[in-house]
Amino acid sequence: xxxxxxxxxxxxxxxxxxxxxxxxxxxxxxxxxxxxxxxxxxxxxxxxxxxxxxxxxxxxxxxxxxxxxxxxxxxxxxxxxxxxxxxxxxxxxxxxxxxxxxxxxxxxxxxxxxxxxxxxxxxxxxxxxxxxxxxxx
Numbered sequence: 001x002x003x004x005x006x007x008x009x010x011x012x013x014x015x016x017x018x019x020x021x022x023x024x025x026x027x028x029x030x031x032x033x034x035x036x037x038x039x040x041x042x043x044x045x046x047x048x049x050x051x052x053x054x055x056x057x058x059x060x061x062x063x064x065x066x067x068x069x070x071x072x073x074x075x076x077x078x079x080x081x082x083x084x085x086x087x088x089x090x091x092x093x094x095x096x097x098x099x100x101x102x103x104x105x106x107x108x109x110x111x112x113x114x115x116x117x118x119x120x121x122x123x124x125x126x127x128x129x130x131x132x133x134x135x136x137x
Contacts, residue, residue: 092098
């Protein structure tokens with residue numbers, strides 16, 4: 001038969017039902033104070049918050065730019081449509097029939113006979129030799 005000495009009990013493993021050892025083990029487990037743990041974890045927490053804020057900011061910017069791009073594309077489509085309508089209207093106004101109708105409404109009519117008009121050649125004009133020289137003749 002074996003006898004258990006009182007000294008061997010001090011080295012025994014922790015048993016949670018012994019109140020004296022429970023209190024001693026509890027104080028041993030608190031090796032780092034809570035304030036020290038807080039100050040050690042604070043930079044990591046600040047970095048996570050900073051990354052989160054930056055991510056939210058970039059997401060908001062990207063969303064705003066997406067809406068702006070959509071609005072600009074809609075404006076571009078509207079401007080292209082307006083340009084197309086203006087070009088059609090210009091072609092219509094420049095057509096020969098439209099010009100003839102506008103001339104007749106102003107009382108203008110095409111001439112009955114065509115004639116070539118030659119300007120009078122006056123030798124008194126001092127610029128005539130210069131013009132002839134410039135024309136190469």
